[in-house]
Amino acid sequence: MKGILLASACLAAMAAAGPAFSQTETAPAAESDVDEVIVSATRRDEKIQDVPLSITAYSQEQLTAKGIVGYEGLAQETPGIVLNRASANFNNFTARGVATNGYGANLQGTVAIYIDELPISTIGNSTNLDPNLYDVERVEFLRGPQGTLFGSGSLAGALRILTKKPELTEFDASAMVDLGLTDGGSLRQRYSVMGNVPIVKDTLGVRAVLFYRDEEGYIDNLGTGIQNANTLTNYGGRVNLLWEPTDRLSIKLLASYEMSEPEDSSLINPALGWDKRVSDRPDRFVGELTTFNATIDYQFDGFHFTSSTTQSNFDQEFRVDLAGTFAGAIAFGLDAYGYMDTFVEEARLVSDPGGRFDWVIGGFYMDRRLDVDYLYRSREDFLIARGITGLTDEYYQKTYTHFNSSEKALFGEFTWRFTDDLWATAGARYGSVQSQGFTEGGYNSNYLVNALFFIPGPLTIVPVAKATGVEVEETGPSWKLSLSWRPVPTVTTYVTYSTGFRTPVVNAFAGRPSIVDPTDLIIPFGADSDDLTNYEVGVKGRWFDNRLHANIALYYIDWQNIQVQANRVSDSVQFATNIGGAVSKGVEMEVVYFPFEGLTVGFNASFNESEITDLTAQEAAISGAVKGWRLAFPRFQGSAYFNYRWQIGDSAEANFSMVYSRVGSYPGSFPNTPGRPTVPSPVFDYTETWDNVNATFAVAFDKWTAGVYVENLFDEHNITYVHPEAFVANKYATQRPRTIGVRLSYDF
Numbered sequence: 130m131k132g133i134l135l136a137s138a139c140l141a142a143m144a145a146a147g148p149a150f151s152q153t154e155t156a157p158a159a160e161s162d163v164d165e166v167i168v169s170a171t172r173r174d175e176k177i178q179d180v181p182l183s184i185t186a187y188s189q190e191q192l193t194a195k196g197i198v199g200y201e202g203l204a205q206e207t208p209g210i211v212l213n214r215a216s217a218n219f220n221n222f223t224a225r226g227v228a229t230n231g232y233g234a235n236l237q238g239t240v241a242i243y244i245d246e247l248p249i250s251t252i253g254n255s256t257n258l259d260p261n262l263y264d265v266e267r268v269e270f271l272r273g274p275q276g277t278l279f280g281s282g283s284l285a286g287a288l289r290i291l292t293k294k295p296e297l298t299e300f301d302a303s304a305m306v307d308l309g310l311t312d313g314g315s316l317r318q319r320y321s322v323m324g325n326v327p328i329v330k331d332t333l334g335v336r337a338v339l340f341y342r343d344e345e346g347y348i349d350n351l352g353t354g355i356q357n358a359n360t361l362t363n364y365g366g367r368v369n370l371l372w373e374p375t376d377r378l379s380i381k382l383l384a385s386y387e388m389s390e391p392e393d394s395s396l397i398n399p400a401l402g403w404d405k406r407v408s409d410r411p412d413r414f415v416g417e418l419t420t421f422n423a424t425i426d427y428q429f430d431g432f433h434f435t436s437s438t439t440q441s442n443f444d445q446e447f448r449v450d451l452a453g454t455f456a457g458a459i460a461f462g463l464d465a466y467g468y469m470d471t472f473v474e475e476a477r478l479v480s481d482p483g484g485r486f487d488w489v490i491g492g493f494y495m496d497r498r499l500d501v502d503y504l505y506r507s508r509e510d511f512l513i514a515r516g517i518t519g520l521t522d523e524y525y526q527k528t529y530t531h532f533n534s535s536e537k538a539l540f541g542e543f544t545w546r547f548t549d550d551l552w553a554t555a556g557a558r559y560g561s562v563q564s565q566g567f568t569e570g571g572y573n574s575n576y577l578v579n580a581l582f583f584i585p586g587p588l589t590i591v592p593v594a595k596a597t598g599v600e601v602e603e604t605g606p607s608w609k610l611s612l613s614w615r616p617v618p619t620v621t622t623y624v625t626y627s628t629g630f631r632t633p634v635v636n637a638f639a640g641r642p643s644i645v646d647p648t649d650l651i652i653p654f655g656a657d658s659d660d661l662t663n664y665e666v667g668v669k670g671r672w673f674d675n676r677l678h679a680n681i682a683l684y685y686i687d688w689q690n691i692q693v694q695a696n697r698v699s700d701s702v703q704f705a706t707n708i709g710g711a712v713s714k715g716v717e718m719e720v721v722y723f724p725f726e727g728l729t730v731g732f733n734a735s736f737n738e739s740e741i742t743d744l745t746a747q748e749a750a751i752s753g754a755v756k757g758w759r760l761a762f763p764r765f766q767g768s769a770y771f772n773y774r775w776q777i778g779d780s781a782e783a784n785f786s787m788v789y790s791r792v793g794s795y796p797g798s799f800p801n802t803p804g805r806p807t808v809p810s811p812v813f814d815y816t817e818t819w820d821n822v823n824a825t826f827a828v829a830f831d832k833w834t835a836g837v838y839v840e841n842l843f844d845e846h847n848i849t850y851v852h853p854e855a856f857v858a859n860k861y862a863t864q865r866p867r868t869i870g871v872r873l874s875y876d877f
Contacts, residue, residue: 170271170289171542172278172489173479178669181554181611181623183209183272183682183717185733189265189293193874194772194786196825196838198307198319199259203288205768205790205821207270208733209717210240210286213761213850215862217361217391218414220257224272225686226713226739226762227285227661229693229754230798230853236656236692236705237631241275241283244290245383246437246475247420248282248495258389258416261340261365263305263321266291272717273663273684274629276607277540277556280493284629284661285686294381295334295371301325302877309870312844313404315345315357317868332373339366347866348395352407352450358393365418376428383422390415394449396852396859403846404866406859408450409460409508415446436476443469451505453858454701459580460511461856464504464524471497490541493560500531501637507576516585517576525576528593529569530637536562542609550616556609556627562658566598566635577645577700601633603658620670629661631692634705646699650751650804656692656705678721686713689743693752694853695803701856708752709743711760727774734767746806753801753810763793763818780830787824794818797851812855819847819864832876840868 166177168186177186185207187197197203200220204212213221213231221233222240233239242249244260262268268290275283307319320341327334346359365387373379394412397405420441427434445467452461477491505526512520538560546552571593579588611625634656643649667682689710696703715737722730739760749755768790777783794815802808822843827836844867852860 168267168269169291170269170278172477172491173482173487178621179613181613181625181667182275182627183665183667183680183684185270185272185719187268189267192262192265192268193305194784194825194827195770195788196823196840196872198262203268203270205788206733208719208767209272209715209735209737210270211762211766211792211795215850215852216359216395216412216414218258218389218416220259222286222288223762224286225684225715225717225735226737226760227686227688228761229691230761231850232853233694236634236694237282239282239284239286239631241279241281241287242290243279243287244385244420245292245422245439246424247422247439247441247471247473248280249418249441249443258387258418260290260387260418261321261338261342261363262290263340264293264303264323264336264338266293272682273625273665274607274627274661276627276629277542277558277609278489280495280538280540280558280560281536281562281630281632281658284631284659292367292369292383293336295327295336295369296325297327297331297334297371297373299327300877303874304877305872305874307870307872309838309840309868311345311347311868312866313347313357315347317344317870318342319344334371336369336371337366340364346393346395348393348397348404348406350393350406350408350411351401352409353393353411355393355411358406358411359395360392361389362392363387363389378428379426381422381424381426383420383424385420386418388415388417394859395862396857397861397863398859399848399861404863408859409452409462410450411448412450413446413448417444418442431481433479433481434476435479437474439471439473441471441473443467443471445469449856450858451701451856453860454856455581457858459577460506460508461577461580462506462508464506466502466504468500469497471495485546487544487546488541489543491539493536493538493540495536497534498531499534500529503528503530503571503637507580511580515580515583517579517588518585519574519587519590520576525574525588527571528573528637529571530566531569532564532566532635532637534562534564534632536560536632551614552612554609554611554613558607559605560607561602561604562632563600563602564633564635564655565600566637566639568593568596568598568637570595573644575644581645598635598639599654601635601655601657603633605630619672619675620668622668623666625663625665625667627663627665629663630658633658634692636704638702638704641702643697643699643702649697649699652697652702652704653706653751656707657690659688659690659692659707661689662687676723679719681716681718683716684714686739688713693754693799695752696854696856698802698804698855701854703854706751708748708754709741709745711739711741711743713737713739713760713762715739728771729773730769730771732767732769734765736765737762738764749801750806751803753799753803753806755800758799759796761795761797763795763816765791765793767791777828782829784827784829784836785825787822790821790823792816792819792849798853810853810855812851812853812857812860814848814851814860816849816851817847819849820845821864827872834872834874834876836872838870838872840870841865842867 275287309317342363346357350358367385370382447465540558542556574588609627613623719733744756770788772786825838850862
């Protein structure tokens with residue numbers, strides 16, 4: 130049936146390509162004029178060539194042409210970026226080598242992720258949704274610290290997903306169907322629709338997007354007996370209402386919802402056979418995000434005012450088998466439930482363009498509460514077999530916690546143009562971040578000891594006392610200074626100095642000794658904010674009569690007081706702490722060449738060297754780090770592509786593109802065991818160097834576009850991620866097997 134369905138879709142694609150239309154619809158292609166690429170990375174609309182930082186921007190047309198529907202595609206196409214993807218809803222970007230491992234449990238990410246004005250980044254051991262990219266205005270990937278305009282979490286960069294606002298003049302609608310078949314017989318279905326209605330022409334309009342994904346898995350779980358266990362269901366939508374009562378005033382209201390439900394993890398254990406894993410029940414990382422936003426824009430004489438108010442609710446389900454801690458000897462798992470409420474307000478004033486002096490000033494406030502219920506479980510059949518009693522259910526430990534955090538800041542960037550071709554920018558952000566953890570209660574028991582040493586009988590139940598953690602607060606500035614020079618109209622050079630930071634971290638189990646081994650280390654209170662300074666020089670330009678476009682950036686990063694994640698050996702309790710410093714240096718480049726009409730060829734690449742440079746013996750002992758050790762980032766990462774488009778008669782245009790990507794091997798974590806500095810970590814390993822080839826052929830008519838594609842053309846199965854925690858028996862992620870599919874889109 131799956132084969133019949135896919136074949137039917139192919140026939141539908143060919144049928145759609147058959148009729149002739151009176152108007153030719155150009156197939157999506159690369160930008161032919163870099164000056165026309167407008168971004169808002171500096172909170173104002175500017176030509177990408179004039180922005181003094183390393184940035185890659187994608188229009189919706191480019192995303193569609195390249196087949197990019199989520200984070201994986203963005204990472205493959207963006208130089209200096211690696212996506213650490215353990216499983217669906219476990220996404221952690223690394224930029225410019227600023228990472229100690231690919232997971233970052235308990236830590237704020239080093240790349241801030243924004244949907245419009247809302248920061249959606251979470252800490253490493255929370256789910257992190259891969260949002261739908263259908264009908265977006267633009268995606269911008271900013272590399273280097275963005276602390277002045279985007280605050281904490283933008284330590285190494287920022288990803289901005291900008292949704293389309295309603296069109297007030299005319300009706301519009303579109304739909305896209307994507308059907309793919311993965312080697313092994315798994316069917317992938319993606320459906321997206323958009324509708325735009327001008328309720329009152331030129332004054333009031335609404336734009337709505339709905340999407341649904343049903344992607345059958347390709348991993349077999351030998352423990353549960355389920356084949357293709359990592360099936361993903363993802364659905365949701367958003368509604369945008371825009372009211373422009375006058376030429377100066379606009380009010381936009383947005384409501385969005387997304388539910389992502391993977392049925393099992395994609396992490397595997399190669400020792401069991403390829404694409405195989407084992408757990409006593411499915412590992413689930415479910416995320417549900419609901420967002421409401423109100424944005425008010427008003428054009429004053431000489432400047433523009435924007436106020437953005439956002440309320441979001443992110444509910445998470447985190448279920449994982451921890452039996453790998455003790456080599457599967459006992460039943461040991463965690464069912465955790467998180468509920469995060471976030472309120473964000475940002476107001477800013479932006480000067481009108483065209484003068485010698487440009488400026489942006491504003492204020493930012495974020496208040497966040499995260500409730501996490503930690504339920505550690507055994508298993509009913511195991512309890513009966515061992516004769517362990519005294520529990521009312523399978524959970525031997527329950528701890529209820531919540532964390533309050535807030536961030537307040539004032540920020541500004543100011544540009545002075547000495548001449549039309551020489552200008553300087555200074556930016557600053559002064560803010561404070563607060564964080565505090567609370568234990569609300571629960572209970573603990575001696576289950577681990579009794580289970581490990583075959584002690585039957587009733588467990589001793591000990592209530593967990595309510596406790597208020599230490600409130601951590603840090604206040605300070607972030608800076609940005611840059612000088613830009615345009616020696617000729619088509620070339621811009623710049624030098625930039627910028628800084629970034631992350632919020633401090635409070636450990637949920639601070640001060641708690643190990644029940645299994647009281648001599649093991651005591652969990653520290655948490656981690657202070659780390660600090661990062663970036664020095665960068667770049668050039669952006671066009672040569673040979675606009676046929677060659679190139680952006681090149683060289684950087685040197687000094688990263689101090691590094692936040693790291695570690696795990697106590699005896700009971701796998703996670704905690705955060707700080708260690709000395711590291712240096713990351715490298716080069717990023719993007720080159721596009723248009724040899725003749727219709728053909729585009731290009732490549733992007735990054736070369737990086739990053740290592741620990743400052744480390745005390747005590748820091749090495751608690752973290753497992755080694756001085757001189759390479760950070761978790763490849764020395765080389767890049768891609769090469771070509772795109773060719775040509776006319777088919779007078780009514781259609783064909784487009785063929787192919788992308789080859791390569792990511793070098795890198796260490797998945799520090800090499801030693803936290804708390805035991807002379808003992809190599811049993812979970813340490815390297816990712817493999819991996820390659821990927823994607824190809825697409827599409828034909829565009831007046832309203833229809835029909836295409837076929839293949840992802841992972843050569844069916845590579847290399848290790849792309851290594852999990853750094855001992856409790857996970859399945860710690861490797863690999864490439865999705867070869868997938869062949871069709872895409873049909875229709876613009877009404």
